[in-house]
Each structure stands twice: as structure tokens, then as C-alpha cells.
Amino acid sequence: MSLVGEERKREILELINDAGKVRTNDLVSRLSVSSETIRRYLEELEEENRLKRVYGGAVKITLAHEEPPHTKREVLRAEEKKRIGCAAAGLVQDRDVIVIDDGSTSLQMIPFLIYKQQLTIITNSVSGLNMLIDYQNKELFDGDVFFVGGKIDPRHYRSSGTIAEKIMADFYVNKAFITIDGMLPAQGITSFDADRAVLARRFMQNSDASIVLTDSSKLGNGTLHKIADWNEIDMVVCEKPHPAEWKTALAADGVEWVVAE
Structure with a gap:
């Protein structure tokens, strides 16, 4: 590696340390090099355990392998999540029975x-x-609502655990809308939390169609607990197209990818 290359890699690390992540396109413009060169720098830095590559760039390595709290998650990538939510809602028809995690x-x-x-x-x-x-109280929604009770996780404002799974076992729905913490071809979709993974799997099993909602920061990441393989997913809604190298695997498993505009 040339001296210039090492200086560029050091600048990448400084940027990722300050912002927590970097995007390949931004680095191409900032460092005035090709995208192939940036990918090589990121690969080398990942091999040195200095960062973690994700779809479209890289993120700062953290030793905390746990899900961010709800109050933090709801403000992260809020605009992208709103677009995904709007696109997902467009898949719902009148009189549908759906589960939303x-x-x-x-x-x-x-x-x-x-x-x-x-x-x-x-x-x-x-x-x-x-x-x-x-x-409902404002008469803006006239449907029925069921809460899957169980052990309450106050940090994430949700119920989970064996009681919640048993309750969900008695429901069958048209569409299950599932969020994830990671997605990789070899691992499928994954979660930070074991109880959450088990309940999400039950949602999918008791649904005619399983629809994964994810922003692109989750693509290329793997977390500890498996939810399902790709062949158990019917559709993914994301604000960006899937990585080009995933095309064959997605087609083989029959997964439809919807880009939320």
C-alpha cells in the first residue's frame, strides 16, 4: 500500500469514527478515486478489524451486539422508514387481516x-x-385491533416470549409485516433478540404472505438469532435496490424486491 493509500484509509477511519458510517459514493467524491479503489480500501480495513462493510459503504465496529432502544431506533433513518412504511401499506387491501411487528x-x-x-x-x-x-378514538380507523400479549420489554415497547407465541398460534393472517436486524444470503434474516426472532417466525408461519421491511443499513449484516431463510420470504420492501450479487439467490428463492420510492 502506498503512502497516499494509507493516508486515504486513515481519513476514512476518521470519518467513520466521527459519523459512525461512510458511504462509498461520498468517499469517491471526497477522495477523488474510483469506486473500485474505495471498495479495496474498505476490504483492507475490514480485514484489519477497523470497520464493518455493509451495502453501500461501511459502519463503525462496535462491541455492543445488541439492539438499540426503541426511542433511538424510531429516529434513525426516519425518512427512509417512512417511505418503506408507505409502500408496505400500499400492499394492504380492504378487509385484510394483517400482523405488524x-x-x-x-x-x-x-x-x-x-x-x-x-x-x-x-x-x-x-x-x-x-x-x-x-x-380509533378519533374515528379515523374503523378496523379491529388485537394485541399479542406476553412478557413486556420496556426498553423496546413490545411483548415477546412464550406467552406471546402461544397467543399468536391462534391467529392466521393474510400478510405478516416483519422487520429485521440483519440480512445475508447465507444466513437469511436475523434478529438481535432470541424471543423476538421466535415470535417473528411464528408471525410468518401463520401468514399467507411474509413481507420483510428493512432499510438498506441492514443489508449485508448478520446478527445472532435466525428468523427465517430467504425461501420463507415472499417479499422485501426497502428504500434501495438489492445488491447486484444477490440477484441470483433472490430469484432462486422466489423473493420479490420492492423499492420504496
Whole structure:
């Protein structure tokens, strides 16, 4: 590696330390090099355990392998999540029975569902439940709402655990809207939390269609607990196209990818 190359890599590390992440396109413009050169720098820095590559760039390595709290998640990438939520709500038809999990992305669906007719919505999200009750009291939503109770996780405003799974076992829905913490071809979709992964799997098993909602920061990441393989997913809604190298695997498993404009 040349001296100039080492200086560029050092600048990349300084940027990622300050912002927590970097984007390949931004680095191309800032450092006046090709995207291939940037990818090589990122690969080398990842091999040195200095950063973690993700789709479109890289993120700062952290030793905390846990899910951010709900209050932090709901403000991260808020505009992207709103677009995804709007696109996902467009997949819901009048009189559908759907389950919406506790993810900050899937909760963005709710404001776009209020004028749908005769919906039945099942959720394990305390925040989602409160939103739906508020819309019902304001006569903006005329559907039915069921809460999947169980052990309450106050940090993430959700229920989970064996009781929640047993309750969900008695429901069957048209569409399950699931959020994730990671997605990789070899691992499928994953979660930071074991109980959340188990409940999400139950949501999918008891649904005619399983729809994953994710912003692009989750692409290329793997977390500890498996939710499902790609062949168990019907559709992914994301604000960006899938990585080009995923095309063959997605097609083989019959996964439709919807880009939220």
C-alpha cells in the first residue's frame, strides 16, 4: 500500500469514527478515486478489524451486539422508514387481516392504513397499539385491533416470549409485516433478540404472505438469532435496490424486491 493509500484509509477511519458510517459514493467524491479503489480500501480495513462493510459503504465496529432502544431506533433513518412504511401499506387491501411487528419501520405503516376499510390488525407493539387506539378514538380507523400479549420489554415497547407465541398460534393472517436486524444470503434474516426472532417466525408461519421491511443499513449484516431463510420470504420492501450479487439467490428463492420510492 502506498503512502497516499494509507493516508486515504486513515481519513476514512476518521470519518467513520466521527459519523459512525461512510458511504462509498461520498468517499469517491471526497477522495477523488474510483469506486473500485474505495471498495479495496474498505476490504483492507475490514480485514484489519477497523470497520464493518455493509451495502453501500461501511459502519463503525462496535462491541455492543445488541439492539438499540426503541426511542433511538424510531429516529434513525426516519425518512427512509417512512417511505418503506408507505409502500408496505400500499400492499394492504380492504378487509385484510394483517400482523405488524414492533419494528420502527413497520410502525410507519400505521398512519397510511387508517382509511383502509374493515382491516384487522394484530400487533405486539405497545407503541403501535397506542397509535391504533388513538386513531380509533378519533374515528379515523374503523378496523379491529388485537394485541399479542406476553412478557413486556420496556426498553423496546413490545411483548415477546412464550406467552406471546402461544397467543399468536391462534391467529392466521393474510400478510405478516416483519422487520429485521440483519440480512445475508447465507444466513437469511436475523434478529438481535432470541424471543423476538421466535415470535417473528411464528408471525410468518401463520401468514399467507411474509413481507420483510428493512432499510438498506441492514443489508449485508448478520446478527445472532435466525428468523427465517430467504425461501420463507415472499417479499422485501426497502428504500434501495438489492445488491447486484444477490440477484441470483433472490430469484432462486422466489423473493420479490420492492423499492420504496
